[in-house]
Amino acid sequence: MSTKTLNKVILREPRMEDGGQIWSLVKDTGVLDLNSSYSYLMLCEFFKETCVVAEQDGEVVGFISAYLLPTNQDTIFVWQVGVAASQRRKGLAGQMLEELLQRKACDKVRYLATTISPSNRPSQSLFQALARNMNTECEVTEGFPKELFPGGGHESEMMYQIGPFKRKRI
Numbered sequence: 001m002s003t004k005t006l007n008k009v010i011l012r013e014p015r016m017e018d019g020g021q022i023w024s025l026v027k028d029t030g031v032l033d034l035n036s037s038y039s040y041l042m043l044c045e046f047f048k049e050t051c052v053v054a055e056q057d058g059e060v061v062g063f064i065s066a067y068l069l070p071t072n073q074d075t076i077f078v079w080q081v082g083v084a085a086s087q088r089r090k091g092l093a094g095q096m097l098e099e100l101l102q103r104k105a106c107d108k109v110r111y112l113a114t115t116i117s118p119s120n121r122p123s124q125s126l127f128q129a130l131a132r133n134m135n136t137e138c139e140v141t142e143g144f145p146k147e148l149f150p151g152g153g154h155e156s157e158m159m160y161q162i163g164p165f166k167r168k169r170i
Ligand SMILES: CC(C)(COP(=O)(O)OP(=O)(O)OC[C@H]1O[C@@H](n2cnc3c(N)ncnc32)[C@H](O)[C@@H]1OP(=O)(O)O)[C@@H](O)C(=O)NCCC(=O)NCCS
Pocket: 029, 031, 032, 079, 080, 081, 082, 083, 084, 087, 088, 089, 090, 091, 092, 093, 094, 095, 120, 121, 122, 123, 125, 126, 127, 129
């Protein structure tokens, strides 16, 4: 398992015991769709190789959930990225993405895909910065139109596809 420190923040694979804190972190963002606590336990257990936790003094202060597309293993789909309010604008989300792309599980990855709502400027900036830093393209297409979300309270999700890229060697 790869573990790296960054100004006292440790970046690592999640463990099942992190599931509750991850659920709280996602809830506290107030922006991300809060999934069931079960789903976060499942991610920690079955998708840990492609998920990232940022830990500071025993607290989870950042999280990325992601998985390799089952039909296209050269693409990593980033599902959720969350950073605790106290830790934002310090480069932590960017560092977590870099940590993810360095993992052995991402050996064959040449594209990163994610969806972002039109109002989420911080997230747009995060992924545009990633594309810039990796010297590659960022293509934006319609992802999940708002009509497909029941209840009428969800924005559309635009699909961002970043790549092709080669991983940076650290
Ligand atoms: C989006 C989020 C994860 C960014 O985390 P972060 O650790 O603050 O981001 P970073 O410090 O690594 O910044 C990465 C890039 O995004 C930019 N950025 C981050 N927050 C920004 C903001 N509020 N407004 C504009 N740009 C922003 C940074 O300037 C940086 O770009 P640069 O390299 O060109 O300077 C964080 O704001 C968050 O958790 N938001 C709530 C949840 C969410 O919206 N998640 C994303 C959807 S899945």
